[in-house]
Amino acid sequence: MLNLLVWLGVLAPFFYIIYGIVQLTFLGNIFYFGPEPGQYILEWMGQSALAMLFATLMISSAHRLWALPIVRYRRRLGVGTFFYALGHLLAFAVFILGLDLTLLVQEIIKRPYILVGMTALVLLALLAVTSLHTLKRRLAYRWIQLHRLVYWVAGLGVLHYVWQIRDGYFLFDFYLLLLVLLLAERVKAKKVFNPFAGRKTTY
Protein backbone atom coordinates (compact mmCIF):
# COMPACT_ATOMS: atom_id res chain seq x y z
CA MET A 1 0.00 0.00 0.00
CA LEU A 2 2.70 2.48 1.04
CA ASN A 3 4.73 1.16 -1.83
CA LEU A 4 1.98 2.09 -4.28
CA LEU A 5 1.59 5.53 -2.74
CA VAL A 6 5.28 6.25 -3.09
CA TRP A 7 5.20 5.17 -6.72
CA LEU A 8 2.25 7.47 -7.29
CA GLY A 9 4.01 10.32 -5.54
CA VAL A 10 7.09 9.93 -7.68
CA LEU A 11 5.21 9.63 -10.94
CA ALA A 12 2.31 12.05 -10.36
CA PRO A 13 4.19 15.18 -11.48
CA PHE A 14 5.17 13.38 -14.68
CA PHE A 15 1.62 12.12 -15.33
CA TYR A 16 0.36 15.64 -14.86
CA ILE A 17 2.71 16.92 -17.56
CA ILE A 18 1.68 14.11 -19.92
CA TYR A 19 -1.98 14.86 -19.22
CA GLY A 20 -1.41 18.54 -19.95
CA ILE A 21 0.47 17.85 -23.16
CA VAL A 22 -2.39 15.64 -24.34
CA GLN A 23 -4.85 18.40 -23.45
CA LEU A 24 -3.01 21.07 -25.36
CA THR A 25 -1.91 19.11 -28.40
CA PHE A 26 -4.81 16.75 -29.01
CA LEU A 27 -7.86 18.06 -27.17
CA GLY A 28 -7.67 21.64 -28.40
CA ASN A 29 -7.10 23.03 -24.92
CA ILE A 30 -4.21 25.06 -26.25
CA PHE A 31 -3.76 27.21 -23.17
CA TYR A 32 -3.92 24.37 -20.67
CA PHE A 33 -0.43 25.31 -19.49
CA GLY A 34 -0.90 28.99 -20.34
CA PRO A 35 0.52 30.86 -23.32
CA GLU A 36 4.03 29.58 -22.62
CA PRO A 37 3.63 25.83 -22.14
CA GLY A 38 7.38 25.20 -22.46
CA GLN A 39 8.18 27.62 -19.65
CA TYR A 40 5.45 26.05 -17.53
CA ILE A 41 6.87 22.55 -18.00
CA LEU A 42 10.40 23.82 -17.31
CA GLU A 43 9.32 25.32 -14.00
CA TRP A 44 7.18 22.33 -13.07
CA MET A 45 10.04 19.91 -13.69
CA GLY A 46 12.50 22.07 -11.73
CA GLN A 47 10.12 22.34 -8.78
CA SER A 48 9.41 18.60 -8.87
CA ALA A 49 13.14 17.84 -8.88
CA LEU A 50 13.77 20.10 -5.91
CA ALA A 51 10.80 18.76 -3.94
CA MET A 52 11.83 15.17 -4.57
CA LEU A 53 15.41 15.91 -3.63
CA PHE A 54 14.29 17.21 -0.26
CA ALA A 55 11.93 14.28 0.23
CA THR A 56 14.94 12.01 -0.32
CA LEU A 57 17.00 13.84 2.29
CA MET A 58 14.11 13.75 4.74
CA ILE A 59 13.93 10.00 4.40
CA SER A 60 17.60 9.73 5.36
CA SER A 61 17.09 11.88 8.43
CA ALA A 62 13.87 10.15 9.43
CA HIS A 63 15.65 6.86 9.06
CA ARG A 64 18.48 7.90 11.34
CA LEU A 65 16.30 9.67 13.88
CA TRP A 66 13.43 7.26 14.25
CA ALA A 67 14.51 4.20 12.30
CA LEU A 68 11.32 4.43 10.22
CA PRO A 69 10.94 1.58 7.76
CA ILE A 70 10.89 3.90 4.77
CA VAL A 71 14.53 4.00 3.81
CA ARG A 72 13.79 1.42 1.12
CA TYR A 73 11.96 4.15 -0.82
CA ARG A 74 14.90 6.49 -0.76
CA ARG A 75 16.47 5.12 -3.91
CA ARG A 76 13.24 5.55 -5.86
CA LEU A 77 12.95 9.18 -4.81
CA GLY A 78 16.60 9.83 -5.56
CA VAL A 79 16.30 8.43 -9.06
CA GLY A 80 13.04 10.39 -9.41
CA THR A 81 14.97 13.55 -8.56
CA PHE A 82 17.41 12.86 -11.36
CA PHE A 83 14.55 12.02 -13.73
CA TYR A 84 12.84 15.37 -13.14
CA ALA A 85 16.09 17.33 -13.23
CA LEU A 86 16.87 15.74 -16.57
CA GLY A 87 13.35 16.53 -17.77
CA HIS A 88 13.93 20.11 -16.61
CA LEU A 89 17.09 20.37 -18.72
CA LEU A 90 15.33 18.80 -21.70
CA ALA A 91 12.42 21.21 -21.36
CA PHE A 92 14.91 24.07 -21.36
CA ALA A 93 16.76 22.76 -24.42
CA VAL A 94 13.70 21.79 -26.43
CA PHE A 95 10.90 24.15 -25.45
CA ILE A 96 12.84 27.29 -24.57
CA LEU A 97 15.89 27.15 -26.80
CA GLY A 98 14.25 25.23 -29.64
CA LEU A 99 17.09 22.67 -29.50
CA ASP A 100 19.64 25.27 -30.51
CA LEU A 101 22.66 23.53 -28.98
CA THR A 102 25.12 26.37 -29.47
CA LEU A 103 22.68 28.59 -27.61
CA LEU A 104 22.51 25.93 -24.87
CA VAL A 105 26.29 25.82 -24.47
CA GLN A 106 26.39 29.61 -24.52
CA GLU A 107 23.74 29.83 -21.81
CA ILE A 108 25.50 27.26 -19.63
CA ILE A 109 28.78 29.14 -19.85
CA LYS A 110 27.38 32.63 -19.58
CA ARG A 111 24.78 32.22 -16.84
CA PRO A 112 26.24 31.35 -13.46
CA TYR A 113 22.88 30.11 -12.17
CA ILE A 114 22.65 27.66 -15.05
CA LEU A 115 26.23 26.53 -14.47
CA VAL A 116 25.27 25.81 -10.87
CA GLY A 117 22.22 23.85 -12.05
CA MET A 118 24.36 21.92 -14.52
CA THR A 119 26.84 21.04 -11.79
CA ALA A 120 24.01 19.78 -9.63
CA LEU A 121 22.66 17.74 -12.52
CA VAL A 122 26.04 16.13 -13.27
CA LEU A 123 26.37 15.13 -9.63
CA LEU A 124 22.82 13.77 -9.65
CA ALA A 125 23.66 11.69 -12.73
CA LEU A 126 26.64 10.24 -10.92
CA LEU A 127 24.49 9.36 -7.94
CA ALA A 128 21.72 7.90 -10.09
CA VAL A 129 24.10 5.65 -12.01
CA THR A 130 25.85 4.42 -8.87
CA SER A 131 22.53 3.60 -7.27
CA LEU A 132 22.40 0.45 -9.38
CA HIS A 133 22.59 -2.44 -6.93
CA THR A 134 25.63 -4.07 -8.51
CA LEU A 135 27.59 -0.85 -8.49
CA LYS A 136 26.47 -0.09 -4.99
CA ARG A 137 27.80 -3.41 -3.74
CA ARG A 138 31.03 -3.01 -5.68
CA LEU A 139 31.67 0.48 -4.35
CA ALA A 140 30.92 -0.53 -0.78
CA TYR A 141 32.21 2.15 1.62
CA ARG A 142 33.08 4.49 -1.18
CA TRP A 143 29.41 4.41 -2.14
CA ILE A 144 28.53 6.02 1.18
CA GLN A 145 31.21 8.65 0.73
CA LEU A 146 30.03 9.36 -2.80
CA HIS A 147 26.39 9.61 -1.89
CA ARG A 148 27.12 12.22 0.73
CA LEU A 149 27.39 14.50 -2.28
CA VAL A 150 23.60 14.64 -2.24
CA TYR A 151 23.88 17.39 0.37
CA TRP A 152 26.00 19.39 -2.04
CA VAL A 153 23.41 18.79 -4.73
CA ALA A 154 20.76 20.18 -2.39
CA GLY A 155 22.87 23.25 -1.66
CA LEU A 156 23.52 23.83 -5.37
CA GLY A 157 19.86 23.21 -6.20
CA VAL A 158 18.71 25.83 -3.69
CA LEU A 159 21.37 28.27 -4.92
CA HIS A 160 20.30 27.71 -8.52
CA TYR A 161 16.70 28.25 -7.50
CA VAL A 162 17.19 31.45 -5.54
CA TRP A 163 19.48 32.88 -8.22
CA GLN A 164 16.71 32.96 -10.80
CA ILE A 165 13.99 34.32 -8.49
CA ARG A 166 12.88 37.84 -9.27
CA ASP A 167 10.64 38.17 -6.28
CA GLY A 168 8.64 35.88 -3.97
CA TYR A 169 10.89 34.07 -1.53
CA PHE A 170 8.48 31.79 0.31
CA LEU A 171 9.63 28.48 -1.17
CA PHE A 172 13.25 29.51 -1.01
CA ASP A 173 12.97 30.37 2.69
CA PHE A 174 11.24 27.04 3.24
CA TYR A 175 13.91 24.99 1.48
CA LEU A 176 16.74 26.91 3.09
CA LEU A 177 15.35 26.29 6.56
CA LEU A 178 14.77 22.64 5.74
CA LEU A 179 18.32 22.29 4.42
CA VAL A 180 19.77 23.80 7.59
CA LEU A 181 17.73 21.40 9.74
CA LEU A 182 18.66 18.38 7.64
CA LEU A 183 22.35 19.30 7.66
CA ALA A 184 22.26 19.80 11.41
CA GLU A 185 20.73 16.38 11.82
CA ARG A 186 23.30 14.88 9.49
CA VAL A 187 26.19 16.45 11.38
CA LYS A 188 24.88 15.43 14.79
CA ALA A 189 23.81 11.96 13.71
CA LYS A 190 24.99 9.08 15.85
CA LYS A 191 27.93 7.26 14.36
CA VAL A 192 27.84 3.49 14.09
CA PHE A 193 30.55 0.99 13.35
CA ASN A 194 31.14 0.39 9.67
CA PRO A 195 32.86 -2.93 8.89
CA PHE A 196 33.98 -1.83 5.45
CA ALA A 197 35.72 1.29 6.67
CA GLY A 198 36.94 -0.36 9.82
CA ARG A 199 35.74 2.61 11.85
CA LYS A 200 32.65 4.46 13.03
CA THR A 201 30.73 6.48 10.47
CA THR A 202 27.29 7.90 9.64
CA TYR A 203 25.14 6.17 7.07
Add this chain to the structure above:
Amino acid sequence: MLIKSSPAIKESSVTDESVYLNRRQFMQGSLAAASLLAVPFSPFANAIEGDALKFVKTSYGKNDVPAPFEVITGYNNFYEFGTDKTDPKKYQGQLKTNPWNIRVTGMAEKTGSFHLEDILNQNPLEERIYRLRCVEAWSMVIPWVGFPLEKLLAQFKPQASAKYVAFETLEDAKQFPGQRSAFSSIPWPYQEGLRMDEAMNELSFMAVGLYGKSLYTQNGAPIRLVVPWKYGFKSIKSIVGIHFTDKQPATTWNRIAPSEYGFYANVNPQVDHPRWSQSSERRLPSGLFDVKRIKTEMFNGYAEQVAHLYQGMDLRRNY
Protein backbone atom coordinates in the same frame (compact mmCIF):
# COMPACT_ATOMS: atom_id res chain seq x y z
CA MET B 1 7.63 52.04 -42.01
CA LEU B 2 4.00 52.95 -41.67
CA ILE B 3 4.35 55.30 -38.78
CA LYS B 4 5.54 58.78 -39.52
CA SER B 5 8.14 59.87 -37.09
CA SER B 6 7.56 63.33 -35.74
CA PRO B 7 10.39 65.68 -34.80
CA ALA B 8 11.59 65.64 -31.23
CA ILE B 9 9.51 67.79 -28.98
CA LYS B 10 11.62 70.51 -27.48
CA GLU B 11 11.18 71.90 -24.05
CA SER B 12 10.00 75.24 -25.40
CA SER B 13 7.19 73.53 -27.20
CA VAL B 14 5.42 72.81 -23.95
CA THR B 15 3.55 76.03 -24.54
CA ASP B 16 2.81 75.70 -28.23
CA GLU B 17 -0.62 76.39 -29.52
CA SER B 18 -2.08 72.96 -29.64
CA VAL B 19 -1.16 72.38 -26.04
CA TYR B 20 -2.52 75.74 -25.12
CA LEU B 21 -5.78 74.80 -26.74
CA ASN B 22 -5.69 71.59 -24.87
CA ARG B 23 -5.32 73.44 -21.67
CA ARG B 24 -8.37 75.50 -22.42
CA GLN B 25 -10.30 72.40 -23.23
CA PHE B 26 -9.07 70.95 -19.99
CA MET B 27 -10.41 73.85 -18.01
CA GLN B 28 -13.67 73.86 -19.87
CA GLY B 29 -13.86 70.17 -19.28
CA SER B 30 -13.28 70.64 -15.58
CA LEU B 31 -16.13 73.08 -15.46
CA ALA B 32 -18.32 70.70 -17.35
CA ALA B 33 -17.34 67.90 -15.03
CA ALA B 34 -18.06 70.06 -12.01
CA SER B 35 -21.49 70.90 -13.32
CA LEU B 36 -22.11 67.22 -13.77
CA LEU B 37 -21.45 66.55 -10.12
CA ALA B 38 -25.09 67.36 -9.45
CA VAL B 39 -26.08 64.55 -11.75
CA PRO B 40 -23.86 61.57 -11.00
CA PHE B 41 -23.14 60.76 -14.57
CA SER B 42 -19.91 60.42 -16.51
CA PRO B 43 -19.06 57.98 -19.26
CA PHE B 44 -16.45 56.52 -16.95
CA ALA B 45 -17.88 56.93 -13.49
CA ASN B 46 -19.92 53.81 -13.89
CA ALA B 47 -17.45 51.98 -16.06
CA ILE B 48 -16.62 48.49 -15.01
CA GLU B 49 -13.84 46.62 -16.69
CA GLY B 50 -14.79 45.20 -19.99
CA ASP B 51 -17.17 48.02 -20.99
CA ALA B 52 -17.00 48.88 -24.66
CA LEU B 53 -15.12 52.11 -25.33
CA LYS B 54 -15.49 54.73 -28.06
CA PHE B 55 -12.25 55.20 -29.94
CA VAL B 56 -10.72 55.71 -33.35
CA LYS B 57 -8.33 53.28 -34.96
CA THR B 58 -4.81 54.34 -35.91
CA SER B 59 -2.15 52.84 -38.13
CA TYR B 60 0.15 51.93 -35.24
CA GLY B 61 1.02 48.25 -35.46
CA LYS B 62 -1.28 47.63 -38.40
CA ASN B 63 0.84 44.67 -39.44
CA ASP B 64 1.18 43.03 -36.04
CA VAL B 65 -1.19 40.29 -34.95
CA PRO B 66 -2.46 40.83 -31.40
CA ALA B 67 -2.28 38.02 -28.88
CA PRO B 68 -5.65 36.48 -27.95
CA PHE B 69 -7.65 38.37 -25.35
CA GLU B 70 -7.47 35.53 -22.81
CA VAL B 71 -3.68 35.51 -23.06
CA ILE B 72 -3.35 39.26 -22.56
CA THR B 73 -5.72 39.17 -19.58
CA GLY B 74 -4.53 35.89 -18.08
CA TYR B 75 -0.74 36.08 -18.15
CA ASN B 76 0.50 39.16 -16.35
CA ASN B 77 3.39 40.39 -14.29
CA PHE B 78 1.71 42.56 -11.67
CA TYR B 79 3.54 41.72 -8.46
CA GLU B 80 1.08 43.74 -6.37
CA PHE B 81 -1.18 40.73 -6.86
CA GLY B 82 1.52 38.06 -6.53
CA THR B 83 4.57 36.82 -8.40
CA ASP B 84 2.84 34.11 -10.41
CA LYS B 85 1.70 35.20 -13.85
CA THR B 86 -1.78 33.88 -13.11
CA ASP B 87 -2.07 35.69 -9.76
CA PRO B 88 -3.22 39.05 -11.19
CA LYS B 89 -6.27 37.48 -12.84
CA LYS B 90 -6.97 35.36 -9.78
CA TYR B 91 -6.89 38.24 -7.29
CA GLN B 92 -7.88 41.22 -9.43
CA GLY B 93 -11.28 41.45 -7.73
CA GLN B 94 -9.65 42.71 -4.53
CA LEU B 95 -8.71 46.05 -6.10
CA LYS B 96 -11.36 48.75 -6.30
CA THR B 97 -10.66 50.89 -9.37
CA ASN B 98 -13.64 53.20 -9.09
CA PRO B 99 -13.61 55.93 -7.93
CA TRP B 100 -9.99 56.70 -8.79
CA ASN B 101 -7.91 59.80 -8.17
CA ILE B 102 -4.54 60.85 -9.46
CA ARG B 103 -2.35 63.10 -7.35
CA VAL B 104 -0.18 65.47 -9.36
CA THR B 105 2.77 67.07 -7.59
CA GLY B 106 6.08 68.78 -8.25
CA MET B 107 7.21 71.19 -10.93
CA ALA B 108 3.94 71.92 -12.67
CA GLU B 109 1.44 74.71 -12.55
CA LYS B 110 -1.64 72.57 -12.14
CA THR B 111 -1.02 70.26 -9.23
CA GLY B 112 -3.45 68.60 -6.87
CA SER B 113 -5.78 65.65 -6.85
CA PHE B 114 -7.80 64.91 -9.96
CA HIS B 115 -10.73 62.60 -10.52
CA LEU B 116 -9.97 60.14 -13.24
CA GLU B 117 -13.18 61.02 -15.07
CA ASP B 118 -12.14 64.65 -15.27
CA ILE B 119 -8.88 63.62 -16.88
CA LEU B 120 -10.50 61.18 -19.23
CA ASN B 121 -13.15 63.59 -20.40
CA GLN B 122 -10.40 65.69 -21.96
CA ASN B 123 -8.95 63.01 -24.10
CA PRO B 124 -10.50 61.36 -27.10
CA LEU B 125 -9.46 57.72 -27.22
CA GLU B 126 -7.56 55.98 -29.96
CA GLU B 127 -6.40 52.43 -30.53
CA ARG B 128 -2.71 51.64 -30.93
CA ILE B 129 -1.37 48.16 -31.50
CA TYR B 130 1.98 47.96 -29.74
CA ARG B 131 4.53 45.20 -29.16
CA LEU B 132 5.21 44.65 -25.46
CA ARG B 133 8.65 43.21 -24.76
CA CYS B 134 9.11 41.90 -21.22
CA VAL B 135 12.56 42.00 -19.66
CA GLU B 136 12.09 38.24 -19.10
CA ALA B 137 12.55 37.74 -22.87
CA TRP B 138 8.96 37.14 -23.97
CA SER B 139 6.73 39.49 -25.90
CA MET B 140 3.10 40.02 -26.84
CA VAL B 141 1.24 42.25 -29.27
CA ILE B 142 -1.48 44.25 -27.52
CA PRO B 143 -4.19 46.49 -29.00
CA TRP B 144 -4.31 49.28 -26.43
CA VAL B 145 -6.96 51.97 -26.22
CA GLY B 146 -5.92 55.28 -24.70
CA PHE B 147 -4.41 58.62 -25.51
CA PRO B 148 -0.91 60.12 -25.85
CA LEU B 149 0.88 60.71 -22.55
CA GLU B 150 2.01 64.05 -23.94
CA LYS B 151 -1.58 65.27 -23.89
CA LEU B 152 -2.13 64.20 -20.31
CA LEU B 153 1.05 65.83 -19.05
CA ALA B 154 0.34 69.06 -20.92
CA GLN B 155 -2.89 69.39 -18.93
CA PHE B 156 -0.82 69.90 -15.80
CA LYS B 157 1.43 72.57 -17.39
CA PRO B 158 4.82 71.20 -16.42
CA GLN B 159 7.40 73.91 -15.76
CA ALA B 160 10.40 74.20 -18.04
CA SER B 161 12.61 73.12 -15.13
CA ALA B 162 10.87 69.71 -14.96
CA LYS B 163 13.28 67.29 -16.59
CA TYR B 164 11.65 64.05 -15.47
CA VAL B 165 8.21 62.74 -14.72
CA ALA B 166 7.71 60.03 -12.10
CA PHE B 167 4.73 57.71 -11.69
CA GLU B 168 3.45 55.74 -8.77
CA THR B 169 1.10 52.77 -8.42
CA LEU B 170 -1.41 52.56 -5.61
CA GLU B 171 -0.05 51.22 -2.34
CA ASP B 172 -2.74 49.53 -0.28
CA ALA B 173 -2.02 46.20 1.33
CA LYS B 174 -5.75 45.71 1.90
CA GLN B 175 -6.37 45.61 -1.83
CA PHE B 176 -3.11 44.09 -3.08
CA PRO B 177 -2.29 40.62 -1.72
CA GLY B 178 1.28 40.90 -3.04
CA GLN B 179 1.86 43.96 -0.86
CA ARG B 180 0.76 41.94 2.18
CA SER B 181 3.25 39.18 1.44
CA ALA B 182 6.04 38.72 3.96
CA PHE B 183 8.11 36.99 1.29
CA SER B 184 8.37 39.91 -1.11
CA SER B 185 11.45 42.11 -1.24
CA ILE B 186 9.82 44.91 -3.19
CA PRO B 187 9.76 48.35 -1.57
CA TRP B 188 6.18 49.44 -2.28
CA PRO B 189 4.73 51.51 -3.80
CA TYR B 190 5.91 50.65 -7.29
CA GLN B 191 7.53 53.65 -8.93
CA GLU B 192 8.65 54.40 -12.43
CA GLY B 193 9.83 57.41 -14.35
CA LEU B 194 10.72 58.87 -17.72
CA ARG B 195 12.86 61.68 -18.93
CA MET B 196 10.57 64.51 -20.02
CA ASP B 197 11.51 64.17 -23.68
CA GLU B 198 10.78 60.45 -23.51
CA ALA B 199 7.41 61.17 -21.94
CA MET B 200 6.62 63.70 -24.66
CA ASN B 201 7.53 61.26 -27.43
CA GLU B 202 4.65 60.43 -29.73
CA LEU B 203 4.79 56.75 -28.74
CA SER B 204 4.33 57.26 -25.00
CA PHE B 205 0.76 56.33 -24.27
CA MET B 206 -1.72 56.20 -21.43
CA ALA B 207 -3.91 53.14 -21.80
CA VAL B 208 -7.37 52.85 -20.32
CA GLY B 209 -8.47 49.89 -22.38
CA LEU B 210 -7.52 47.06 -24.67
CA TYR B 211 -9.32 45.16 -27.38
CA GLY B 212 -11.82 48.00 -27.46
CA LYS B 213 -12.91 47.53 -23.85
CA SER B 214 -11.93 49.30 -20.67
CA LEU B 215 -8.93 47.76 -18.93
CA TYR B 216 -9.25 44.68 -16.81
CA THR B 217 -7.68 45.19 -13.40
CA GLN B 218 -4.94 42.63 -14.07
CA ASN B 219 -3.74 44.81 -16.96
CA GLY B 220 -3.39 47.91 -14.82
CA ALA B 221 -6.87 49.40 -14.57
CA PRO B 222 -8.05 52.00 -14.53
CA ILE B 223 -5.10 53.78 -16.15
CA ARG B 224 -1.56 52.74 -16.99
CA LEU B 225 1.48 53.81 -18.93
CA VAL B 226 2.64 52.11 -22.14
CA VAL B 227 6.15 52.84 -23.43
CA PRO B 228 6.63 50.22 -26.13
CA TRP B 229 10.36 50.74 -26.81
CA LYS B 230 11.22 49.95 -23.19
CA TYR B 231 11.00 46.72 -21.23
CA GLY B 232 7.54 46.08 -19.87
CA PHE B 233 8.31 46.92 -16.26
CA LYS B 234 8.61 50.60 -17.25
CA SER B 235 4.94 50.60 -18.25
CA ILE B 236 3.61 51.18 -14.76
CA LYS B 237 0.07 50.09 -13.91
CA SER B 238 -2.84 51.49 -11.87
CA ILE B 239 -1.32 54.93 -11.55
CA VAL B 240 -2.27 57.17 -8.58
CA GLY B 241 0.62 59.61 -8.60
CA ILE B 242 2.41 61.80 -11.15
CA HIS B 243 5.36 63.89 -10.06
CA PHE B 244 7.36 66.41 -12.08
CA THR B 245 10.98 66.82 -11.02
CA ASP B 246 14.40 68.00 -12.13
CA LYS B 247 16.18 64.95 -10.71
CA GLN B 248 16.18 61.44 -12.10
CA PRO B 249 13.53 59.67 -9.99
CA ALA B 250 14.14 56.38 -8.21
CA THR B 251 12.53 53.44 -9.98
CA THR B 252 11.50 50.24 -8.25
CA TRP B 253 13.34 47.47 -10.11
CA ASN B 254 16.43 49.63 -10.31
CA ARG B 255 16.35 49.93 -6.52
CA ILE B 256 15.95 46.18 -6.08
CA ALA B 257 18.70 45.13 -8.50
CA PRO B 258 20.59 48.09 -10.00
CA SER B 259 22.95 45.91 -12.01
CA GLU B 260 20.04 44.17 -13.75
CA TYR B 261 17.45 46.88 -14.32
CA GLY B 262 18.47 50.36 -15.36
CA PHE B 263 16.54 53.60 -15.34
CA TYR B 264 16.31 53.65 -19.13
CA ALA B 265 15.52 49.96 -19.70
CA ASN B 266 15.35 50.45 -23.44
CA VAL B 267 14.85 47.20 -25.32
CA ASN B 268 18.36 46.42 -26.54
CA PRO B 269 19.41 43.06 -28.00
CA GLN B 270 23.08 43.91 -27.51
CA VAL B 271 22.93 44.35 -23.76
CA ASP B 272 22.12 41.13 -21.94
CA HIS B 273 20.42 40.89 -18.62
CA PRO B 274 23.09 39.39 -16.33
CA ARG B 275 21.01 36.23 -15.94
CA TRP B 276 19.75 35.74 -19.46
CA SER B 277 20.22 36.83 -23.04
CA GLN B 278 18.17 39.67 -24.52
CA SER B 279 19.15 38.99 -28.12
CA SER B 280 15.95 37.10 -28.88
CA GLU B 281 12.48 36.73 -27.44
CA ARG B 282 9.58 34.29 -27.35
CA ARG B 283 6.52 35.78 -29.01
CA LEU B 284 3.41 34.69 -27.11
CA PRO B 285 1.29 32.73 -27.31
CA SER B 286 3.72 30.06 -28.21
CA GLY B 287 3.07 26.40 -28.91
CA LEU B 288 4.88 23.59 -27.19
CA PHE B 289 7.01 22.57 -30.13
CA ASP B 290 6.78 25.70 -32.22
CA VAL B 291 8.36 28.18 -29.90
CA LYS B 292 8.09 31.48 -31.72
CA ARG B 293 11.62 32.63 -31.00
CA ILE B 294 12.28 35.85 -32.87
CA LYS B 295 15.18 38.25 -32.90
CA THR B 296 14.79 41.17 -30.56
CA GLU B 297 15.02 44.49 -32.34
CA MET B 298 16.74 47.63 -31.10
CA PHE B 299 14.19 49.75 -29.22
CA ASN B 300 11.74 46.92 -29.81
CA GLY B 301 11.53 47.97 -33.45
CA TYR B 302 10.64 51.59 -32.67
CA ALA B 303 14.09 53.03 -33.39
CA GLU B 304 12.72 55.37 -36.04
CA GLN B 305 10.58 57.17 -33.47
CA VAL B 306 12.89 57.12 -30.45
CA ALA B 307 16.54 56.57 -31.39
CA HIS B 308 17.16 60.32 -31.54
CA LEU B 309 16.39 60.58 -27.82
CA TYR B 310 19.56 58.71 -27.00
CA GLN B 311 22.03 60.17 -29.45
CA GLY B 312 25.50 60.34 -28.00
CA MET B 313 24.56 58.19 -25.01
CA ASP B 314 26.41 55.00 -24.18
CA LEU B 315 23.52 52.56 -24.01
CA ARG B 316 25.73 49.90 -22.50
CA ARG B 317 26.22 52.06 -19.44
CA ASN B 318 22.77 53.62 -19.53
CA TYR B 319 20.91 50.31 -19.82
